[in-house]
């Protein structure tokens with residue numbers, strides 16, 4: 730049985746005061762609700778402030794990290810630094826980072842290995858562009874991203890990895906994939922995990938859908954067989970909406 734996992738990706742939103750307002754509103758509402766796993770991926774400067782106030786049943790994650798242990802990488806954060814702030818998760822390979830910050834399947838793979846080495850859990854993002862979708866390349870693109878991202882990662886490592894299927898054309902556009910299409914892509918990813926690892930790994934790994942998820946469509950997406958959670962950008966920024974997203978089945 731895969732535990733549903735609803736995560737917020739704040740991207741480059743919220744200053745310290747706004748983050749505090751959010752956490753003080755959300756934390757008491759979530760502390761007794763352990764049917765769903767939750768995580769807020771916040772800008773790195775806010776991580777410590779959120780970790781200190783998150784309460785129970787709410788986890789905090791970083792949106793990115795460097796794959797080297799330490800060194801002359803001005804402006805970057807290491808896995809060790811992130812772990813030392815008591816952060817639980819790191820988001821790796823978001824399409825915005827792939828498109829705007831030159832992340833490749835190779836660096837994504839290195840980052841995942843480094844995160845696991847430091848006992849950080851990972852959400853790995855994969856997803857096709859509109860052009861790739863129109864050329865019927867969705868399955869090829871996402872299964873190749875999964876395979877390359879997970880190269881050299883053993884089956885034991887998969888217990889700390891969640892995959893987020895995020896079609897690029899659906900992110901921040903208001904265009905959600907149909908629940909059937911989203912489910913089909915998640916199913917293909919699960920099939921790939923089975924061929925890379927085993928049926929057991931495929932069935933125990935959580936696969937989220939992301940791309941214009943909101944309070945009005947989360948329930949129908951979560952009802953699909955292969956969708957185990959959601960990675961939510963825009964709609965996760967409002968306290969009430971985030972609480973509703975987490976309570977999608979109530």
Ligand code: PGA
Nearest residue numbers: 900901940941961962963
């Ligand atoms: P969105 O973003 O919900 O605003 O479409 C999702 C994401 O980028 O993770």
